[in-house]
Amino acid sequence: MSKKHNFSAGPCILPQEVFQKSAEAILDFNGSGLSLLEISHRSKDFVAVMDEARAIVKRLMKLGDDYEVLYLGGGASLQFAMVPFNLMKTGNGKAAYTDTGTWAAGAIKEGKKLGTVDVVGSSKEDNYSFIPKKYTVGSDYDYFHCTSNNTIYGTQMREFPKVNTLLVCDMSSDIFSRVIDFSQFDLIYAGAQKNMGPAGATLVVVKKEILGKTGRDIPSMLDYSLHIAKESMYNTPPVFPVYASLLTLQHLDKNGGIAAAEVQNEAKAKLLYDEIDRNALFETFCNGEDRSLMNATFKLLDDTRKEEFDNAWKAAGISGLNGHRSVGGYRASMYNALPIESVQVLVDVMKNLN
Numbered sequence: 215m216s217k218k219h220n221f222s223a224g225p226c227i228l229p230q231e232v233f234q235k236s237a238e239a240i241l242d243f244n245g246s247g248l249s250l251l252e253i254s255h256r257s258k259d260f261v262a263v264m265d266e267a268r269a270i271v272k273r274l275m276k277l278g279d280d281y282e283v284l285y286l287g288g289g290a291s292l293q294f295a296m297v298p299f300n301l302m303k304t305g306n307g308k309a310a311y312t313d314t315g316t317w318a319a320g321a322i323k324e325g326k327k328l329g330t331v332d333v334v335g336s337s338k339e340d341n342y343s344f345i346p347k348k349y350t351v352g353s354d355y356d357y358f359h360c361t362s363n364n365t366i367y368g369t370q371m372r373e374f375p376k377v378n379t380l381l382v383c384d385m386s387s388d389i390f391s392r393v394i395d396f397s398q399f400d401l402i403y404a405g406a407q408k409n410m411g412p413a414g415a416t417l418v419v420v421k422k423e424i425l426g427k428t429g430r431d432i433p434s435m436l437d438y439s440l441h442i443a444k445e446s447m448y449n450t451p452p453v454f455p456v457y458a459s460l461l462t463l464q465h466l467d468k469n470g471g472i473a474a475a476e477v478q479n480e481a482k483a484k485l486l487y488d489e490i491d492r493n494a495l496f497e498t499f500c501n502g503e504d505r506s507l508m509n510a511t512f513k514l515l516d517d518t519r520k521e522e523f524d525n526a527w528k529a530a531g532i533s534g535l536n537g538h539r540s541v542g543g544y545r546a547s548m549y550n551a552l553p554i555e556s557v558q559v560l561v562d563v564m565k566n567l568n
């Protein structure tokens with residue numbers, strides 16, 4: 215069977231080399247005569263995997279020893295709760311959030327369970343079609359939370375605000391896709407299942423000095439400090455996703471790192487957006503300057519052409535192009551591992567529809 219052009223929003227395409235090496239490790243890990251799936255997470259071989267996975271994240275992000283890297287379970291959704299548990303003061307805790315999409319709203323919902331949440335910027339009333347920018351965040355907040363890329367609606371923050379409190383960011387759907395100064399953040403989290411591996415592992419990067427200040431007795435599994443003290447092995451970590459994530463990041467590193475990925479991602483997004491803008495049959499859902507380089511959301515202006523278009527992209531070997539059920543239309547997710555050739559195939563299908 216020929217390989218599909220996979221535009222899925224996540225879990226999504228990963229480098230072929232990662233699939234290959236992961237498959238080998240499942241059969242025989244490091245020539246040990248054992249599968250990666252049957253060895254102890256405390257074995258020397260797996261501890262080396264965890265150590266290297268944590269180290270490569272720090273290296274790629276150019277962060278120093280004031281930061282710790284954790285690989286946890288529970289998805290990015292668990293971080294919606296872990297962040298307030300670890301950063302919101304007990305008693306009169308208060309945090310600022312931007313509401314830029316479904317996932318941001320999910321984080322807000324959890325924050326509200328532990329303290330006051332002020333939504334300082336929102337695009338909800340406009341169907342999340344842009345990134346709010348005109349807000350200030352004062353030092354009376356315990357932290358400010360934002361979502362760098364809105365996977366469902368297809369908007370992305372180009373810049374991050376200067377705030378007078380801790381800066382926390384959900385980078386699940388654009389981590390490692392572009393060069394940014396990661397040291398401006400106090401805490402970054404991301405579900406692995408887009409640019410950094412399969413589902414099941416969640417990355418947390420946290421500045422050590424911000425922890426332990428809430429006055430709260432945090433449940434063990436939710437306590438970043440405990441996970442740090444146990445080197446991300448407080449409980450059995452998601453062994454396979456961590457290994458596949460390490461392979462994904464090694465692949466990124468070998469192929470020019472984040473800077474090279476960014477060049478590719480900009481070229482892919484330009485190719486597709488130029489066609490959407492040129493082609494009278496299509497329109498994007500989102501405001502120009504905030505369009506995501508990772509998830510392009512668009513629709514057909516003439517619904518009577520839907521069957522014809524759907525048949526054409528499926529016949530071209532494209533998969534995962536349907537929009538999220540809450541938005542409709544189409545969503546082309548162009549994560550790091552998607553080759554530009556796949557975008558060209560989609561653009562050709564759109565051109566031929568004229």
Ligand SMILES: Cc1ncc(COP(=O)(O)O)c(C=O)c1O
Pocket residue numbers: 224288289290291292317361363364365366384385386387405406
């Ligand atoms: C930006 C963002 N945040 C959070 C999540 C939720 O991640 P998880 O399913 O790992 O909990 C997603 C999932 O796609 C996402 O795209």
